[in-house]
Amino acid sequence: QKEVEQDPGPLSVPEGAIVSLNCTYSNSAFQYFMWYRQYSRKGPELLMYTYSSGNKEDGRFTAQVDKSSKYISLFIRDSQPSDSATYLCAMSLSGYALNFGKGTSLLVTP
Amino acid sequence: EAGVVQSPRYKIIEKKQPVAFWCNPISGHNTLYWYRQNLGQGPELLIRYENEEAVDDSQLPKDRFSAERLKGVDSTLKIQPAELGDSAVYLCASSKGGFDTEAFFGQGTRLTVV
Numbered sequence: 001q002k003e004v005e006q007d008p009g010p011l012s013v014p015e016g017a018i019v020s021l022n023c024t025y026s027n028s029a030f031q032y033f034m035w036y037r038q039y040s041r042k043g044p045e046l047l048m049y050t051y052s053s054g055n056k057e058d059g060r061f062t063a064q065v066d067k068s069s070k071y072i073s074l075f076i077r078d079s080q081p082s083d084s085a086t087y088l089c090a091m092s093l094s095g096y097a098l099n100f101g102k103g104t105s106l107l108v109t110p
Numbered sequence: 111e112a113g114v115v116q117s118p119r120y121k122i123i124e125k126k127q128p129v130a131f132w133c134n135p136i137s138g139h140n141t142l143y144w145y146r147q148n149l150g151q152g153p154e155l156l157i158r159y160e161n162e163e164a165v166d167d168s169q170l171p172k173d174r175f176s177a178e179r180l181k182g183v184d185s186t187l188k189i190q191p192a193e194l195g196d197s198a199v200y201l202c203a204s205s206k207g208g209f210d211t212e213a214f215f216g217q218g219t220r221l222t223v224v
Contacts, residue, residue, distance in 0.1 A: 008150065032211065043114070043201055043215035044153065088152050095211030096141070097166055100152025 003027050006089055006101025015110050019076040023089035023101045026070065030091040030099075033065050035074045038086045038103065047087075048074065051095075079108045112136070114216035116202050122222045128190035131219045135183065135204030142179055143203040143213060144187050153201055153215075159185065160207060192223045 006023045013019055021035075032051055036044035048063040050056050050072075056063045062075040072091070076083055084107050090098040115134040123129050135142050140161050145153035156175065158166040161182035170177065174193070179185040189196055199218040205211050 004152075006152075034212075036215075041217075041220075043203075043217045046212060046214060049212050090152070092211070095209075096158060096205075097143075097155045098145075098153070098213065100154070102150065102152050 010105040116216035126191040133202030139204035140207035145201040
């Protein structure tokens with residue numbers, strides 16, 4: 001069993017919808033939680049970076065960490081076709097070596 | 111500010127041949143990572159450098175993979191000899207280091223071994 005589990009999708013939503021992406025993990029020592037967006041044939045792009053529990057908001061993106069449930073989420077409001085990409089969750093004990101999920105493929109249709 | 115630069119973008123080689131990838135991190139970033147991303151998977155860490163020192167190489171297959179980071183800036187990852195199973199995207203990332211661990215990735219090198 002991998003330390004980080006993420007449903008690969010694909011997830012298809014209409015433009016303007018609220019998107020919810022999730023990951024679960026098994027290592028309770030993880031302290032750093034990130035979300036990356038990866039377009040086809042590109043490198044991962046850091047979207048959100050959170051230390052420990054709580055919520056963080058940046059524009060249309062909100063990241064939530066629930067350490068008691070070992071569950072993290074990324075919400076995208078007013079989704080746009082340009083949000084179509086693979087979303088990778090990542091987490092770490094020290095902030096350094098990242099443990100990634102498989103990624104969830106998202107398609108936002110006009 | 112320039113991001114992490116990797117070259118080449120694509121490489122096709124025959125099995126048993128050697129191959130090398132190059133990475134130039136963001137200026138001022140002391141921490142450099144090499145990750146491997148297989149199709150449909152998330153990246154997996156191969157090696158992490160703090161300046162010139164390799165501080166985490168536990169996932170690097172040392173029988174065929176080697177890496178170096180001379181002068182604590184650019185880095186090279188080498189595979190010799192390559193195997194079919196090495197086909198993947200090799201990603202370089204960097205972060206400032208210390209308490210600033212936000213990692214920024216390059217575009218990657220897509221390796222195909224035939």
